[in-house]
Amino acid sequence: MxxxxxxxxxxxxxxxxxxxxxxxxxxxxxxxxxxxxxxxxxxxxxxxxxxxxxxxxxxxxxxxxxxxxxxxxxxxxxxxxxxxxxxxxxxxxxxxxxxxxxxxxxxxxxxxxxxxxxxxxxxxxxxxxxxFESERVFGSAKVLTDLRPVYESGTGSPVAMMPVHLLKISVVNSDQEYTFALDGLDLVQIGREISRARSQEKDLRDFVESARLVWVER
Known part of the structure; x- marks a missing residue:
């Protein structure tokens, strides 16, 4: 043997x-x-x-x-x-x-x-x-919000202030981190897309459960 x-x-x-x-x-x-x-x-x-x-x-x-x-x-x-x-x-x-x-x-x-x-x-x-068949899998996200001064050419003092949001996204099983600069309108657009995705997910979950299948969440 x-x-x-x-x-x-x-x-x-x-x-x-x-x-x-x-x-x-x-x-x-x-x-x-x-x-x-x-x-x-x-x-x-x-x-x-x-x-x-x-x-x-x-x-x-x-x-x-x-x-x-x-x-x-x-x-x-x-x-x-x-x-x-x-x-x-x-x-x-x-x-x-x-x-x-x-x-x-x-x-x-x-x-x-x-x-x-x-x-x-x-x-x-x-x-x-x-x-994990996808090239990148979302790990975590963080948003840092700051005020940035806006200067007019030739002046030493700011003439306006602008909020800037830095969205940092990390990838699972990787040291990669991606940073995106956003304004307020970008936040609204992202929020709208997330709300739409959550609504679609609810409809899909209802369909899966009506078919007596297992719903898998992360």
Whole structure:
């Protein structure tokens, strides 16, 4: 029988956190996953799942990030049961030692339950992947408002004052930040577009819910 492949170093910590959970704690985790609203963000999904007995907040985020990565890596025709068996067997390797050999069947079933039967985890993985297909994903925004003096040519004192709004937008998973100078009319236009988008979103949500589908928010 071929030896199962090794567990990548960056996955071992997350899997060790799952492995240490008791049967009752595993059942609690599965129950929380079943009740958590899906999102496009790992951190927001973690907030929806919390609290989980046996896992601190930061540990839960690490675990969910690993599980979402696994779910994303699974191809549509991948046999989840075989994948779970492979992961559990790899965790029991002598050079890994995350679980003893006699716990492989139980941990395999635990992974199958999570990766194969938890629809909210599946939706979050797919929605997050869809969201990040865009070249840039909005991170945060800040508006700084200031007064700027207006000078007439040849004079040393300002003849007028003008408000200037600086809109700063950051991008997720990037150091990029974009700055835009706006005036009052620009703010009105942006506000109008946001109101229109929110109205359209409400109509779309009503349609999705009437079709008995899951509405995913970030």
């Amino acid at each position: 071929l030896e199962p492949p090794p567990i990548p170093e960056d996955s071992r910590f997350a899997l060790s956190l799952l492995a240490r959970l008791s049967e009752d704690q595993r059942a609690d985790f599965v129950g929380r996953l079943a009740q958590a609203a899906p999102t496009t963000s790992t951190s927001h999904f973690a907030a929806n799942v919390m609290p989980v007995e046996g896992l601190q907040e930061e540990e839960l985020s690490v675990v969910l990030e690993e599980l979402l990565a696994m779910k994303t890596a699974l191809r549509p025709k991948t046999d989840v049961e075989e994948f779970a068996k492979s992961v559990a067997a790899s965790m029991s390797r002598a050079d890994v030692g995350l679980i003893p050999a006699d716990q492989v069947p139980g941990f395999t079933e635990f992974l199958i339950e999570i990766l194969g039967r938890q629809i909210n985890l599946s939706i979050t993985a797919a929605a997050g992947q869809l969201m």
